[in-house]
Amino acid sequence: MIRLSESKITFLSLTISFSLWFVIMLFIITKNNSCPYAALPHPDNIPISILHSIFVKGEKTKFELGEEELEASKLYPDYKYTAIEEYVNRRNEGLSNLSADLIRDDHATCLMVGHLSLYSFSSTKSIKMAIPVIDMKSIDGADREAIMAKIAKGCETPGFFQLINHGIDHGLLDRVKLVCAQQYNINREQSFKDSLPVRALNKAIAAEAEGNKVDKIENMDWEDVFQVHEMQDTNSWPSEPKDFKETIEEFRSQIFALTEKLLEIISVNLGLEKGYVKEAFAGGDKPFFGTKVSHYPPCPRPDLIKGIRPHTDAGGLILLYQDDEVPGLQVLDNGRWIDVQPLRYSIVVNTGDQLEAVSNGKYKSAWHRILPTKNGNRLSVASFYNPSYKAVVSAAPELVNGNVANDLSSYPKYLFGDYMRVYSEQKYEEKEPRFQAMRKPNEQVSY
Numbered sequence: 287m288i289r290l291s292e293s294k295i296t297f298l299s300l301t302i303s304f305s306l307w308f309v310i311m312l313f314i315i316t317k318n319n320s321c322p323y324a325a326l327p328h329p330d331n332i333p334i335s336i337l338h339s340i341f342v343k344g345e346k347t348k349f350e351l352g353e354e355e356l357e358a359s360k361l362y363p364d365y366k367y368t369a370i371e372e373y374v375n376r377r378n379e380g381l382s383n384l385s386a387d388l389i390r391d392d393h394a395t396c397l398m399v400g401h402l403s404l405y406s407f408s409s410t411k412s413i414k415m416a417i418p419v420i421d422m423k424s425i426d427g428a429d430r431e432a433i434m435a436k437i438a439k440g441c442e443t444p445g446f447f448q449l450i451n452h453g454i455d456h457g458l459l460d461r462v463k464l465v466c467a468q469q470y471n472i473n474r475e476q477s478f479k480d481s482l483p484v485r486a487l488n489k490a491i492a493a494e495a496e497g498n499k500v501d502k503i504e505n506m507d508w509e510d511v512f513q514v515h516e517m518q519d520t521n522s523w524p525s526e527p528k529d530f531k532e533t534i535e536e537f538r539s540q541i542f543a544l545t546e547k548l549l550e551i552i553s554v555n556l557g558l559e560k561g562y563v564k565e566a567f568a569g570g571d572k573p574f575f576g577t578k579v580s581h582y583p584p585c586p587r588p589d590l591i592k593g594i595r596p597h598t599d600a601g602g603l604i605l606l607y608q609d610d611e612v613p614g615l616q617v618l619d620n621g622r623w624i625d626v627q628p629l630r631y632s633i634v635v636n637t638g639d640q641l642e643a644v645s646n647g648k649y650k651s652a653w654h655r656i657l658p659t660k661n662g663n664r665l666s667v668a669s670f671y672n673p674s675y676k677a678v679v680s681a682a683p684e685l686v687n688g689n690v691a692n693d694l695s696s697y698p699k700y701l702f703g704d705y706m707r708v709y710s711e712q713k714y715e716e717k718e719p720r721f722q723a724m725r726k727p728n729e730q731v732s733y
Contacts, residue, residue: 416624416625416627417440417444417446417447417448417617417619417624417626417627417634418436418439418440418447418448419447419448419449419450419629419632420433420436420437420440420447420448420449420450421433421449421450421451422449422450422451422452422453423450423451425547425551434551434554434555437548437551437552437555438552438555440635441552441555441637441641441645441649442648442649442650443619443620443650444617444618444619444620444624444652445617445636445637445649445650445651445652446617446626446634446635446636446652446654447634447635448626448627448629448632448633448634448635449544449632449633449634449635450629450631450632452544452632452633453540453544454537454540454541454544454633455540456631458533458536458537458540459537459607459631461529461533462533462534462537462607462667463609463665465527465529465530465533465534466579466581466665466667467663467665468526468527468530469512469524469526469527469530469579470510470581470663472524472526472527473524473526474510474512474581475583477510478510478581478583481510482506483503483506483507483508483509483591486503486506486591487503487508487585487586487587487590487591490503490587490590491586491587491590500590502589502590502591503590503591503592504595506591507591507592507593507594507595507656508582508583508585508591508592508593508658509580509581509582509593509594509656510580510581510582510583511578511579511580512578512579513576513577513578513579514534514538514576514577514578514579515575515576515577517531518535518538534577537577537607537667538575538577538669541577541605541607541633541669542575542669542671544605544633545575545603545605545669545671546564546671548603548605548635549563549564549567549602549603549671550563550564552603552641552649556645556648556649556682556684556685557684557685558682558684558685562682563602563641563644566644566673566677566679566682567602567640567671567672567673567674567677568673568674568677569673569674569676569677569678569702570674570676570677571674571676571677572674573602573671573672573673573674573677574601574670574671574672574673574674574675575669575670575671575672576669576670576672577667577668577669577670578666578667578668578669578670579665579666579667580665580666580667580668581663581664581665581666582612582614582656582658582659582663582664582666583663584659584660584661584662584663585658585659585660586660588657588658588659588660591658592655592656592657592658593614593655593656593657593658593664594655594656595655595714596618596653596654596655596714597653597654597655597713597714598638598639598651598652598653598654598717599636599638599639599651599670600638600639600640600672600705600706600709600713601638601639601640601670601671601672601673602638602640602641602644602670602671602672602673603635603636603637603638603641603671604635604636604637604638604668604669604670604671605633605634605635605668605669605671606633606634606635606636606666606667606668606669607633607634607666607667607668608626608628608634608664608665608666608667609628609662609664609665609666610628610629610630610631610632611628611662612628612659612661612662612663612664612665613625613627613628613657613659613664614656614657614658614659614664615634615654615655615656615666616654616655616656616657617636617652617653617654618652618653618654618655619652623655626654636651636652636654637649637650637651637652638651638670638672639651639705639709639717639720639721640672640673640679640702640705642697643679643680643681643697643721644679644680644681644682645681645682645685646681646682646685646686646696646697647681647696647697648685651717672702673702674702675701675702675703675706676701676702676703677701677702678699678700678701678702679699679700679701679702679705680697680698680699680700681696681697697721698721698724698725698726699724700724704724705720705724708720708723708724
């Protein structure tokens with residue numbers, strides 16, 4: 287008869303216990319779509335200080351990801367950008383439960399909890415803040431006030447936010463992406479290759495190869511642009527692709543309706559009549575509504591040229607349908623550039639200079655830029671809801687502190703057409719001098 291020592295019995299017991307634990311864990315992992323983190327504790331049990339420090343420290347906090355984690359991060363790209371920040375906000379507000387629209391299943395939950403570094407993962411392996419993502423699904427229902435509050439917050443800071451469940455058909459968005467890509471390939475690609483930015487960059491690369499020191503190209507952008515509204519106005523639509531005109535006109539119709547819906551919400555959020563901003567921008571006529579389609583082709587040297595230089599938008603409210611695969615758009619928030627994360631079927635919203643003026647500075651127009659990338663031809667379809675060129679723009683009287691008659695607004699009263707003439711020369715410069723230029727000599731103030 288074989289007799290085992292007490293130490294061997296203990297070791298055997300531990301081995302059996304571990305084996306049973308491993309089998310149970312394997313079962314749980316398999317049941318949860320093979321997520322390697324499915325058995326980790328619920329996020330409610332993680333100290334708020336830990337979660338909070340993760341996104342507050344931003345780029346100072348580094349995480350190394352293994353191959354398994356990298357593969358997991360690709361499965362649910364939408365969640366990794368928003369889940370942690372939104373969850374921490376809810377915990378800070380005393381709300382411990384995750385709503386269905388935030389985390390839709392156990393697999394996504396375990397991704398968030400199991401590896402916090404999946405949050406806005408980038409090639410630098412750092413955590414970056416993300417702009418707000420607002421679900422519009424219940425805007426006309428019980429959640430209207432809560433959604434309006436989120437829109438107000440997004441307009442205040444950082445002046446950028448994304449909308450999901452916004453009412454624009456996903457099939458239409460897919461068609462827009464397709465016809466814009468076809469339009470570029472058929473009608474635009476060769477002209478971009480022959481363009482001044484490409485020639486300037488090629489010249490710089492050649493000079494560097496010969497041992498010369500080259501400077502960054504500061505006065506041009508790595509961007510191909512065509513203005514859809516100009517085609518519409520002159521009936522000069524391209525013959526190919528055949529469904530380009532029909533698709534873009536349908537898109538413009540839906541994005542225009544969404545923009546006007548948002549402007550009504552913004553007016554009410556400012557304490558104004560819901561039609562105030564729309565009427566102010568119409569100027570007794572109708573607002574200007576333009577759509578610009580941009581492509582940012584692969585750039586061999588992103589360190590030498592910008593996709594678009596930093597700037598604020600001149601107009602009122604801008605709605606952007608951006609590429610959901612190729613990143614590059616960034617917004618300046620509290621002195622730091624943050625990514626406007628690619629999110630499929632979302633619409634990005636940002637405030638322009640004229641909304642800043644009408645709100646008397648409550649909603650600031652946001653500085654933003656595009657970074658070129660070596661891989662991928664990034665698409666951007668931006669629609670601008672601007673005042674009529676004949677519209678007189680000024681701060682809403684209800685938002686001016688003190689006696690309205692004394693005009694204590696920080697913003698002057700001016701024709702939008704006059705502002706655009708200044709903006710065309712100073713787009714990439716500070717915006718305050720543009721507003722100053724609109725004042726009469728005896729009205730000059732310091733910002």
